Amino acid sequence: MACPVFLFPAIRGGVSWRAVRSSWWRNAVFYQVYVRSFADSNDDGVGDLPGITSRLDYLRSLGVDGLWLTPFYPSPQKDHGYDVADYYGVNPEYGTLDDFGSLVEEAHRRGIKVLIDIVPNHTSSRHPWFEAALAGGDDQHRARYHFARGRDGAPPNNWQSAFGGPAWTQLEGAPEWYMHLFAPEQPDLNWWNPVVPAEFRKIITYWLDRGADGFRIDVAVSLHKRRDLADRPLVPHRITGLPTTAPGFEIIDQPEVHDVYRDWRHILGTYEPERVLVGEIFDAGRQSRYIKQDELHMAFAMMDRRWDASAWKRAIDVYRRAVSRSTSLPSWTQSNHDVIRHVTRLGGSGLGRERAKASALLLLGLPGQYFIYQGEELGLEEAFVPPERREDPLYIHTNGRHPGRDGCRVPMPWRQNEPNAGFSTSPPWLPTPAAWDRNAVDAQARSSTSVLSLYRRVLEMRCGLARRLPARMDWAAAPKDCLIYHRGPLSVACNFGHRPLELDQPADNGFAVAIRPGEESPMRLVEEDE
Numbered sequence: 001m002a003c004p005v006f007l008f009p010a011i012r013g014g015v016s017w018r019a020v021r022s023s024w025w026r027n028a029v030f031y032q033v034y035v036r037s038f039a040d041s042n043d044d045g046v047g048d049l050p051g052i053t054s055r056l057d058y059l060r061s062l063g064v065d066g067l068w069l070t071p072f073y074p075s076p077q078k079d080h081g082y083d084v085a086d087y088y089g090v091n092p093e094y095g096t097l098d099d100f101g102s103l104v105e106e107a108h109r110r111g112i113k114v115l116i117d118i119v120p121n122h123t124s125s126r127h128p129w130f131e132a133a134l135a136g137g138d139d140q141h142r143a144r145y146h147f148a149r150g151r152d153g154a155p156p157n158n159w160q161s162a163f164g165g166p167a168w169t170q171l172e173g174a175p176e177w178y179m180h181l182f183a184p185e186q187p188d189l190n191w192w193n194p195v196v197p198a199e200f201r202k203i204i205t206y207w208l209d210r211g212a213d214g215f216r217i218d219v220a221v222s223l224h225k226r227r228d229l230a231d232r233p234l235v236p237h238r239i240t241g242l243p244t245t246a247p248g249f250e251i252i253d254q255p256e257v258h259d260v261y262r263d264w265r266h267i268l269g270t271y272e273p274e275r276v277l278v279g280e281i282f283d284a285g286r287q288s289r290y291i292k293q294d295e296l297h298m299a300f301a302m303m304d305r306r307w308d309a310s311a312w313k314r315a316i317d318v319y320r321r322a323v324s325r326s327t328s329l330p331s332w333t334q335s336n337h338d339v340i341r342h343v344t345r346l347g348g349s350g351l352g353r354e355r356a357k358a359s360a361l362l363l364l365g366l367p368g369q370y371f372i373y374q375g376e377e378l379g380l381e382e383a384f385v386p387p388e389r390r391e392d393p394l395y396i397h398t399n400g401r402h403p404g405r406d407g408c409r410v411p412m413p414w415r416q417n418e419p420n421a422g423f424s425t426s427p428p429w430l431p432t433p434a435a436w437d438r439n440a441v442d443a444q445a446r447s448s449t450s451v452l453s454l455y456r457r458v459l460e461m462r463c464g465l466a467r468r469l470p471a472r473m474d475w476a477a478a479p480k481d482c483l484i485y486h487r488g489p490l491s492v493a494c495n496f497g498h499r500p501l502e503l504d505q506p507a508d509n510g511f512a513v514a515i516r517p518g519e520e521s522p523m524r525l526v527e528e529d530e
Helices: 049-054 056-062 097-109 128-135 140-144 195-209 256-268 284-290 309-322 349-364 393-397 434-439 441-445 451-468
Strands: 005-009 029-033 066-069 113-118 147-149 168-170 176-179 214-217 234-236 243-245 276-279 298-302 331-333 369-373 482-487 490-495 501-504 512-515
Touching (some): 049 056, 049 097, 056 451, 140 195, 256 276, 256 284, 284 298, 284 309, 298 309, 309 482, 349 451, 349 490, 441 451, 482 501
Parallel strands (some): 029 066, 029 369, 066 113, 113 214, 214 276, 276 298, 298 331, 331 369
Antiparallel strands (some): 005 490, 147 176, 168 176, 234 243, 482 490, 501 512
16 A cells, blocks of 8 residues: 655744855755756657746746756757756757857746756767877877777777666777766766866856856766776675675775766855855765765766665765765755656655655655656556667666666656646657656646645645754654654654554644545644644
8 A cells, every 4th residue: 555644744833943155056956857858849749948948837836946958958869868968058959059148048037056067077079079089099189088008809999888788989990998987879988187177167167157056967977987097996795795896996986086076066155146056966875975065066866765764864874974074965866867766666656646745745845855766656657668769778788688777768748648747749850648647747646645736735835934943853763664754843744654644643743644545635733733
């Protein structure tokens, strides 16, 4: 059965709570827009920047404070924008620089900030630098990437690509290989070459001058690779026995990466209002080293644990400790464009949807930021994409051994009873499941019990309580399979079990609540005077 969560404000007169310092991004709710799949303005089956602009009122009505746009730069689209051919433009499929300017202007007019994705680890193989590097062995551009001689016809070392196979591709008819920790079409930049960091200073300044409110940094700890290119020492995995990299051996996460973000933070500090850096870093241990007053503002607290109260409590505490010595708070999230949608992970169908409602409410009550992945507010599940329609390089380069990430990237359903759920009349770049018609935005907006209505209600309540909520929260004693915490005037209880729970809280906490798994309406507010 589903396990709903409840938020219960119990606000008493004469009580004031110390709020977190007033930077706009602290405790903000961000919305990740997968540009290719959000809104299509010209009916070509591909989302675009004018489409996003046309849906800003929807995002304002949802109650978000900021957007994160996935890459929209010119790109061959081998990894749908994470293979950048030009860091200073807009992919023609997505619009123009003027369209970006209009999007930022209209978002700001509605009080919504705009973060853009920056991809500093690698470029596209079609980037002018890399094309020049391939043109001649002595070209200065070659030093901007990682080229090395092979070993008796084999790669320079035993490093592996995240997309399968060696992290090296040999040049045709030459002994040299080039490094790519991802797809061969994504050659890694050499951050030891001072030309590379100098270029990225220009890139971030360019977009800040165009109104961007900050950056989400792709694979943020990966910029500098170990200089010796040493083989990974392999040891048997303690469970599977298969070869795995020995603990303590780092290919990435070199000390010099911190210097990059100190430099970027200094640049951002010259702009008003405040700009922010969000690192794609999920490991809590690394977060504690990068989220600092002079480095990154935020990183992602990905809640991908099994549906178990103790597992969730441990994960929440780990992420809270990771930033306890910084000036930040955790940035909670459950899904993004790289992972299976959490409704599916939490059980799928009705069960997964009810658990997803519960988990969202649990996390939205915590101190910190929250990142919504587009369609999460509709309760969307992972979609099945036929093999012949899949485009993800992770699927392609593993020859189908990995299912890929297309299932979480299917276009948004906007209108019921229309072709492709209102995304476009032309065939969309990924097929829309027929069942998504009932999940369309307009259908959910008409129902007071829909997932969309729940998100709108809770985000409105969160906003209304914001000035009263302290940065501290405290766990309370709770029955088995239940979590309860208090945060100033807000109390949150979540039932992870299968049986109803009756909770009688002390009078000074201002609420009494029954938690019953499987109810149609998972949220019930009990005010102090009930």
